[in-house]
Amino acid sequence: MEESGGCGLSLICLTASSGVPLYSRSRGGIGRQLPFSVIGSLNGVHMFGNNLDVLLTATSTENTRVVWKSFHDSINLIVMSSEVDSSDLYLNRLLDNVFHAMVLVVGLEELVNIKNVERLKKDLRACYRLIDSFLTVSEKSGDLTQCVDCVVPYDGPILQECLDAFTHAAESNFGCLMAAGRVVVATEKWWRLAAQEVMLLAWLVASLALNSSRDYPVYLPHGSPTVPHRLLTFQLVPGVDVCVLCGPTPSLQKVETELVERYWRPLQDPVKACLRVQLRSFPASFPLHQGILGLLLINREQKKGVYTVQAQQAEDKQQGVSLSLEQRRAALRAFYTLAVSQYFPSEQGDEKKGKAASKLE
Amino acid sequence: MKSDAPPIWTWKSRLRDAVLILALYLGEVGFCLSYKLYTARDCLNLGRLCVAERRGSGVMAAFLMPGSVIITDWHRSSEGKEFLSSIVRKNKRKFFGLIERPVLPPQVAADTACYKIFVSGKSSVGKTAMVAKLAGLEVPVVHHETTGIQTTTVYWPVKLRDTERAVIFKLQFWDCGEATLKKFDHILPACKEKADAILFLFSFTDRSSFDDLPNQISRVAEESEHIVKIVIGTKFDQYMHADVTERDLAEFQRTWRLPLLRMKSVNGPRLSDGQTLDGRAGLADVSHVLNGLAEHLWHQDQLMAGLVVPAIQAPKEDSLYL
Ligand SMILES: Nc1nc2c(ncn2[C@@H]2O[C@H](COP(=O)(O)OP(=O)(O)OP(=O)(O)O)[C@@H](O)[C@H]2O)c(=O)[nH]1
Ligand SMILES: [Mg+2]
Numbered sequence: 001m002e003e004s005g006g007c008g009l010s011l012i013c014l015t016a017s018s019g020v021p022l023y024s025r026s027r028g029g030i031g032r033q034l035p036f037s038v039i040g041s042l043n044g045v046h047m048f049g050n051n052l053d054v055l056l057t058a059t060s061t062e063n064t065r066v067v068w069k070s071f072h073d074s075i076n077l078i079v080m081s082s083e084v085d086s087s088d089l090y091l092n093r094l095l096d097n098v099f100h101a102m103v104l105v106v107g108l109e110e111l112v113n114i115k116n117v118e119r120l121k122k123d124l125r126a127c128y129r130l131i132d133s134f135l136t137v138s139e140k141s142g143d144l145t146q147c148v149d150c151v152v153p154y155d156g157p158i159l160q161e162c163l164d165a166f167t168h169a170a171e172s173n174f175g176c177l178m179a180a181g182r183v184v185v186a187t188e189k190w191w192r193l194a195a196q197e198v199m200l201l202a203w204l205v206a207s208l209a210l211n212s213s214r215d216y217p218v219y220l221p222h223g224s225p226t227v228p229h230r231l232l233t234f235q236l237v238p239g240v241d242v243c244v245l246c247g248p249t250p251s252l253q254k255v256e257t258e259l260v261e262r263y264w265r266p267l268q269d270p271v272k273a274c275l276r277v278q279l280r281s282f283p284a285s286f287p288l289h290q291g292i293l294g295l296l297l298i299n300r301e302q303k304k305g306v307y308t309v310q311a312q313q314a315e316d317k318q319q320g321v322s323l324s325l326e327q328r329r330a331a332l333r334a335f336y337t338l339a340v341s342q343y344f345p346s347e348q349g350d351e352k353k354g355k356a357a358s359k360l361e
Numbered sequence: 362m363k364s365d366a367p368p369i370w371t372w373k374s375r376l377r378d379a380v381l382i383l384a385l386y387l388g389e390v391g392f393c394l395s396y397k398l399y400t401a402r403d404c405l406n407l408g409r410l411c412v413a414e415r416r417g418s419g420v421m422a423a424f425l426m427p428g429s430v431i432i433t434d435w436h437r438s439s440e441g442k443e444f445l446s447s448i449v450r451k452n453k454r455k456f457f458g459l460i461e462r463p464v465l466p467p468q469v470a471a472d473t474a475c476y477k478i479f480v481s482g483k484s485s486v487g488k489t490a491m492v493a494k495l496a497g498l499e500v501p502v503v504h505h506e507t508t509g510i511q512t513t514t515v516y517w518p519v520k521l522r523d524t525e526r527a528v529i530f531k532l533q534f535w536d537c538g539e540a541t542l543k544k545f546d547h548i549l550p551a552c553k554e555k556a557d558a559i560l561f562l563f564s565f566t567d568r569s570s571f572d573d574l575p576n577q578i579s580r581v582a583e584e585s586e587h588i589v590k591i592v593i594g595t596k597f598d599q600y601m602h603a604d605v606t607e608r609d610l611a612e613f614q615r616t617w618r619l620p621l622l623r624m625k626s627v628n629g630p631r632l633s634d635g636q637t638l639d640g641r642a643g644l645a646d647v648s649h650v651l652n653g654l655a656e657h658l659w660h661q662d663q664l665m666a667g668l669v670v671p672a673i674q675a676p677k678e679d680s681l682y683l
Pocket of ligand 2: 488489490505506507536537538
């Protein structure tokens, strides 16, 4: 896109059938509101291909990469990026995350059977914060790796034990303790949710405004996309939330007044300590070579990851020689992208399907 | 009042042993008959308390003059400031997680009284904005419908007039989006469960939200006789574009006899970093609302405990908290 200029990223969501724009979000230099004509032609070219049984997936201009993705023949997402480190892998995963974030908040039914476009537009505003969090640079890697960002806490076993008991008392099997959008500990059942769901739930909680507690309806994109569950969140200290996923009972009031203090107040210190490991993701006692500035450690089986670009404790002393946080982030993400696209193609499940489909059918 | 505050109850039972005094008082607000288990000095203060009539439906509503239950300008005194420092540090409002609470200087002590307050009103009337303003958080400038229920805890230290005791009010606001409320059945019962107060919001700039108040009150407040009910007019800063006049309000109050507060939910000045909201300035904007809530909640507790008996009184026409 010549006219867009600068570097940035723009995301557009439209209905597949009629091409009505539902929303657009952006980061960086690309103007907040894309002209309607640009949106129209971007969608038009995709639709044109569609009518000829050609699935258009991606293209590049001189400085911009454009990726299209269609979901359930109902929602089209288009992303345009002029950022140098925007790989296809990243852009495809971004669109996948964005769509599933929409499912998480409004449910699949409303996205697949669009009855009232205006209503849908309004409802989708509830996803903006979550979607925008994917578009802002963060200390997390889940948007790229689609794995769950974890924190290794100081008192893991104590927190785990308390969480298990608390979740059980709240008549649920699904409980999770989060610090700034990363999982500290979670119950066994929580880990059995799809990795993307665990990741989305953590990002969702981190993206919401500061509140003491919430009773938030969520549609699990893979496990329960049409029947909502209740996500109860309780802010133990600012930045640390304990969450429970449950059905119609118990009430928010009941869990909050009867259980939260009883279970968590005795653990005030270990809970607060979660905030201290936040940037580093693991305790200071963990020995690490001086030369390591950042790291991304992924357990592919469990789809969990530990990610940090501030691996060293007392770092400011050697500030002069080290890379800026931004550069570290970019380097680590680029390395991950390269490794996955070159050496672990099986990780790319979605993208491969996408490419295959781009051939004439 | 919830379990959090047993010491207050022991204090109340002590009061019950006090002498029963019948006080008759003629004041600026009109004729007020009230008796209370209090000392003589308290009875003079009590004259400032006027309590409204019992309506046909059995709904009981109380009109309190500002300052009849608490000392409204206490926060400006040196003692008040000491208490305020537990919720404002370095001019910044403090936020507390559910397992934290304000820490008072060692030489002062106060009990905590917890209340659940349900914020009701049609979409975009300003529920979320009001709660954010009261909590000293950034007020959202664009309207996004609230999804599900979100609660916000606000601590507010108060000095009781009659006993000169300081009490920390822990006000927990329950806010849910109007659209969510219609979509999911469990939301309204959850918000009303054990609520101590319901706030009915209308917007000064939206006539229909004002006209809908009677509907809203009967829809939401059925079977909640002993709950504090307060009407709050939002977007009062947009007074120039007001769709609702003072006459409308007077008329409404004559019929409904509910206390009325006014709210300007706009972000106040910021600190020198240009980012952080000035905590003290923010509190000054909303102290009349927090005081008003505290007074009515405390008074209702006393009514329920039989420490105050309502008397018949026509409310003054003008609304009371400005
Ligand atoms: N100027 C001004 N604007 C306000 C005030 N209160 C709310 N607003 C604006 O009105 C809009 C709607 O406010 P919200 O608080 O989000 O509305 P709500 O009642 O929570 O709406 P739902 O969640 O949909 O039920 C926002 O854009 C606010 O900035 C106020 O006192 N003054
Ligand atoms: Mg709201």
